[in-house]
Amino acid sequence: MDDSMKKILKWVGGGFFALVVLGVVVNAMKAEKAAQQAAPESDQAAKTPAQVAALPSVTAHDMAVAYDENTVAADQQFKDKAFKVTGTVAEINTDILGRPYLTLRGGVNEFMEPQFAFDKDAGPQLAKLKRGAQVEMTCTGRGDMAKIPMSDSCSLI
Template sequence: MALITCYECDRMASDQAAACPHCGAPIADQAAAVQAQPVLVVNRSVGFWLGVGVFLFPAVFVWFLLRQGHSTTSRVIGFAWLGLALFVLAGHERSDTRPAAATTSQGQPENVSAPAEPRSEISAQHLAQAYDRNTVAADQQFKGKRFKVTGVVGSINTDLFGNPYVTLRGGVNQFMEPQFKLDEVHANYAAGLQAGMRISLICTGRGDVAKTPMSQDCVPAN
């Protein structure tokens, strides 16, 4: 049993009643008219511009296919095209990242510049004499600058942190011989040195400690 609206008095009445209890209008005719009303089915076709939008920008326009009336076939085709577009885009991004990764693995990034060339060449003895004469003038010439120094190995040592350094003969006395700290990657080079060997290094000046010239970031020059 269902309630319907009487077409005469606009009041509710049972569809099983013979007549409206309020106004007496026949109910059977009204119920038959309600049951005979057709159910409207909206069918939408994929228009030209919607099709173009789905083809060019599937991530945006494919969702319009979810509106009522579009067929299941059009929805399947639209979302399949969206999945294919995303798959192709992801593959393209992976291919773009591979060359960069290969460059990094080879250890040759573009933004790494070559070590600066030494601005001057000097012997260990002349370096020690320069600091003995005038520390300020020697700092202006060598501190923070790359230079090539040549001399005879006096000793091979490590500092408090285990970093290798060598002293070259030529200091004012045996306790003030110039010190040259090597890069960590050249520890094997330092291990192969012996006192009395003549070597050349390219270093960066670090000033002095009590008139003893100090240098760092040294690499073999020969």
């Protein structure tokens, strides 16, 4: 492969990377706006112990498999719906807007672990967690991004 071809491939790769980053930023901004608009609804979604107990339960693994097998069916089951989810913490992180999120083990591969976003005020509670901890939380499904299940408005139970 000659140098000019290598340069072209570098530019194409760089452009692709830039588009991916731009997509993540735009999606994060949309999610933040949607979370702000849905905040009153999600605050009422799971307040009392009876309401929490009545929510459907799923494991992070089952959710990941559902999205891997059929996104349309998984969206009908999870998107814009409140549910309880259990799993093992893989990562504790913040998104580009500074909102904390967890990834739980059980994705179809280690790079596609389901992500669960929290409000910024959940930071102190999430700071106490460690990788490998077992968690149970309530969330609202947001669909998927490249087959990675995404949820927001999460609260630890």
